[in-house]
């Protein structure tokens with residue numbers, strides 16, 4: 453083989469554009485309340501909770517870190533795509549703030565895109581992290597169809613257990629252990645994710661309970677790999693942050709702060725905290741972990757090292773591009789390898805009917821699922 457030959461470009465057919473789909477966040481103090489109203493519309497979040505969360509944002513200048521983190525991820529994905537010879541456009545749209553998904557897809561359509569492949573900034577099955585994004589896609593596709601614009605959107609499978617996500621988290625947790633002061637290498641490993649109502653947990657995935665089960669699956673993989681690198685068993689727990697419903701409604705527990713107190717009472721002197729439920733250091737990480745949980749640890753005299761989120765770690769970015777390539781092969785009817793670490797195995801590429809059910813408005817259309825019907829548009833064909 454000619455060593456100077458350019459490798460053939462990664463095959464993304466039949467897609468003609470790639471989409472990063474995320475949550476969105478305020479860019480300044482005036483955006484905070486309108487953003488929070490977008491997030492919580494029709495969701496029964498108490499007013500006091502909204503005011504408290506507005507304070508979290510204002511504490512950081514009214515600007516969420518999430519948008520800049522998405523810009524950084526877009527740049528990293530672009531570089532990896534370029535390195536693999538992929539010249540498709542890569543665009544960015546959000547659920548709750550500019551750039552809104554519908555505007556992004558309209559612009560992509562007008563630039564020639566008809567069949568788009570999406571990756572969302574959530575690695576797990578749940579209504580908030582999966583179906584709600586699929587509903588956003590459906591609403592945008594339907595709105596554009598009504599304007600005479602035909603676009604079809606698919607998404608990649610859940611990536612909590614893909615090798616790149618597991619490797620990036622393993623590296624981050626190992627670094628956190630190595631950053632602890634001498635004599636603390638027995639630190640307990642505390643994984644943290646976003647709490648959700650018990651009812652949302654019970655409805656997550658095709659058979660229920662997928663949200664916490666997928667977390668436990670990747671936590672076990674990461675803790676096992678870190679243990680091998682450190683040469684000893686690492687004891688770990690999965691706990692929760694950012695509970696927001698009324699106190700009468702059960703949400704996943706324990707809360708990270710209560711858990712740190714319990715560990716301290718049990719004699720722990722140090723913890724490594726890994727926000728495994730989040731892909732970047734957005735507001736939940738900055739406030740609920742770096743501010744609140746850190747204060748709790750300080751009060752207790754507990755040494756706490758926080759592991760990085762995957763962010764733009766090269767292993768993670770390569771893993772996402774591998775998934776885009778894999779999903780394109782699935783769309784072409786091929787049978788690609790679908791690597792996964794741990795017993796859960798690779799998730800579905802197309803969500804089964806009823807997966808991550810919407811408990812409030814169950815009939816809302818959701819794209820990227822077996823029961824989704826692409827709207828017809830006169831004179832245009834999506835995915836042609």
Ligand SMILES: CC1=C(CCC(=O)O)c2cc3nc(cc4[nH]c(cc5[nH]c(cc1n2)c(C)c5CCC(=O)O)c(CCC(=O)O)c4C)C(CCC(=O)O)=C3C
Nearest residue numbers: 475477491495505516518573574580581646648696734735
């Ligand atoms: C599972 C999950 C993820 C992870 C998956 C994913 O990434 O999608 C996530 C991400 C995020 N959540 C975020 C922000 C908020 N989430 C809220 C409210 C809620 N989240 C929920 C769940 C989740 N949320 C739930 C069940 C609610 C209750 C209301 C409802 O049933 O929908 C509220 C309202 C106020 C409050 O109650 O906290 C805010 C402001 C931001 C942006 C952060 C930034 O700006 O940096 C991000 C990435």
Ligand SMILES: [Fe+2]
Nearest residue numbers: 580646694736
């Ligand atoms: Fe949230």
